[in-house]
Ligand SMILES: NC(=O)c1ccc[n+]([C@@H]2O[C@H](COP(=O)([O-])OP(=O)(O)OC[C@H]3O[C@@H](n4cnc5c(N)ncnc54)[C@H](O)[C@@H]3O)[C@@H](O)[C@H]2O)c1
């Protein structure tokens with residue numbers, strides 16, 4: 001394989017900078033740079049003059065259990081013109097693989113912290129599934145120790161390189177990582193609450209599925225608002241507001257509420273140490289990202305549940321239905337009428353959420 005002297009000089013410069021790093025990371029990066037240079041040489045002979053119109057999307061944590069199927073589904077999304085895949089491992093392999101799909105989006109890979117800025121520059125939407133998943137016996141809060149720092153670093157990159165991007169935050173514990181991201185953006189002077197959205201779509205997807213099972217309906221015809229947050233009792237399905245209108249026995253209400261609140265744990269236990277929900281999460285993340293992109297495009301009436309800065313309750317963040325538009329979450333809807341069961345659930349959710357939100361804020365402010 002031939003490399004231009006300019007390419008070799010660039011590799012030498014970056015290599016010198018990286019040699020103190022972990023040898024595995026160094027190897028991946030070296031190999032990736034070589035691949036990149038060689039493909040640039042071959043692309044010079046091609047007639048392609050650049051991407052089709054559409055949005056530029058970055059996935060941070062793109063080589064992970066969620067990241068890979070999410071990247072594949074975003075590569076298939078006709079609203080996406082450029083797809084940047086960033087991870088600290090294996091980004092070149094995932095990128096090479098997806099780049100052979102004959103869909104419109106141009107895919108580029110970015111490996112490790114030195115490439116974070118290039119991954120983020122110019123992006124319209126940044127989706128973040130980076131971080132460790134649960135194992136059986138763990139709560140989402142047990143992930144805070146590792147994931148809080150990961151989210152902080154990635155959001156510092158967003159603040160610096162694409163401060164106007166919409167951010168979809170998936171990394172757990174969402175009830176704390178969204179407040180962390182907000183504090184990072186405040187510190188950088190780039191915070192726009194409308195553009196920061198914690199992804200709770202999987203709770204809605206599960207609720208639609210489980211309610212449809214109970215009612216004997218097609219899940220595609222069911223819509224269940226799920227409010228509060230994304231962990232245990234903070235996940236509050238509003239079964240009194242299900243569409244199409246229906247009613248549940250007290251037993252059905254208990255069963256459905258518990259199953260929706262513990263859907264994540266059900267998958268963690270079934271995977272028995274091999275991680276948490278990845279495929280259903282990728283599906284949910286793409287559903288939500290697609291809604292954000294349609295909002296950015298100016299489509300009317302795009303409404304999804306998300307964990308956002310909110311005045312719906314006394315808490316600074318809360319998940320409710322939001323209307324997505326050109327600037328992000330443009331309207332936050334109130335909870336609507338709740339029954340007694342839901343009012344009790346709301347109090348439990350708020351009590352737990354308050355601590356998780358504060359934990360995230362303190363992590364940055366301390
Ligand atoms: N919001 C939700 O509904 C929801 C649903 C499922 C999972 N999750 C969460 O999503 C996260 C990822 O889950 P997963 O199953 O994909 O985990 P995974 O371990 O399979 O993948 C995580 C990826 O993040 C990468 N990563 C780690 N540190 C990074 C950094 N500093 N920068 C960029 N990438 C980094 C890893 O290399 C890995 O490829 C977990 O925190 C999990 O709890 C959230």
Ligand SMILES: O=C(O)C[C@H](O)C(=O)O
Nearest residue numbers: 134172263264265276277
């Ligand atoms: O349960 C988990 O740890 C992952 C995710 O939050 C989920 O709801 O599946």
